[in-house]
Amino acid sequence: MTKDAGKKEEQQSGSSLVQKIQALGQTNVPQAPDSNIHVLSIIGQVEGHMQLPPQNKTTKYEHLLPQLIAIEQNPKIEGMIILLNTVGGDVEAGLALSEMIASMSKPTVSIVLGGGHSIGVPIAVSTDYSFIVPTATMTIHPIRLTGLVIGVPQTFEYLDKMQERVIQFVINHSNIKEEKFKDLMFAKGNLTRDIGTNVVGREAVEYGLIDEVGGVKEAMEKLNELIQKSKPDDESQVIQ
């Protein structure tokens, strides 16, 4: 009996091992204590009003907005890291995310990995401090629209205003000058048959768009520093 039971258990653990290998390509993942830092990943396309087919990797703002509120409310969470690897997407969904992140009271840090293109730019600069890895790129380009347009002059006005909102957000939340950002946005000859600029790692920092070149280590150090700064000075009050 006991032998049988032991065999069964062994088989079960064997099958779950196979399942894990099928699922992740690895057998176990390390466990760690509770974290005071939460992570939001902006991956794939930023999805707006239209739902993209399931094979697309998307970031849905309706999933992230409640999470941001939860992070703001939870006293155990002291800081937040935003990981970006996005091709861009819906402008208004991206702006909504950016405004939410920018208006949070808890310290926030972003890391641009791979790419933070298009509407990924305002999301990247919306945090208190932004990092870019040396190999990551950011494409800055004017707003575009695909699909049927009814009422061309009105749509043009609308898009022009929308673009202005993006520009204003970026210059208000980063160190880049409005003229420089517009220069990059409307530059010719950088992108093949298109206007705009693709800035890589260090360049983004040189233009003042991103605060620093760095990865996980630098971002964690900065976030911990910001958390320490944001904490009220309990000890000094005790001394007094």
Add this chain to the structure above:
Amino acid sequence: MLYTPLDYSEIFPPSDEEFANRKYVNHEGKLFVIDKTEEGTYQLVQLISSNPHDYLNNDYLPGTTLT
């Protein structure tokens, strides 16, 4: 071969069937993306959570079959 700058999905609009098998469920305060498999079981596709430790939980591994 299609010689067009249009997106694939604009020429072949996604059918409703593609969306039918995918569901979003809230479980223990975390959001899970699950797909219905041909056998009628549900498979975990993605976990959406801001807590990095949820991703280390063996029960939430993508590909896990839910019962």
